[in-house]
Amino acid sequence: MSCREDVADGMDIISKERRSWNMSRIRSKDTRPEMLVRSMLERLRYRFRVYDRNLPGKPDIVLPRRRLALFVHGCFWHRHRNCRFAYTPKSRVRFWQKKFRENVERDRLKAGALRKQGWRVRVIWECETRNLGLLEKRIQAMVRALDQQNYQWRKKLTS
């Protein structure tokens, strides 16, 4: 392969990755996992809002009464630890690693800003939405744990 071909080849790979990156940004609203979580919350009769502009990082979903902010994260883009969907592509490893680092850092900052305002932040991973039975259990357990926290907090205040 000549040098020139090599460069052209590399550029093509970058532009392809950019394209899919941009597309993933565009598609990052109302994703299928988010829709699954929302319809589960509806089914469980929890009141929630989506993409609240007044909150830092515009969380995917908030349950205002419980002061709970939920992010529904794609395992690949947000690097779900020990998850088989969070693989790193074999080509342009540095490019991907940088993207992933930026995503994880952005998530960390958003969560920090929300916590500062008294929100509790939880993540539901895309792979957790693949089994609706488990998703339901996960959401119920999460909310129950938060309500328990509230109860103990109030007990401490009043005792």
Ligand SMILES: [Zn+2]
């Ligand atoms: Zn995952």
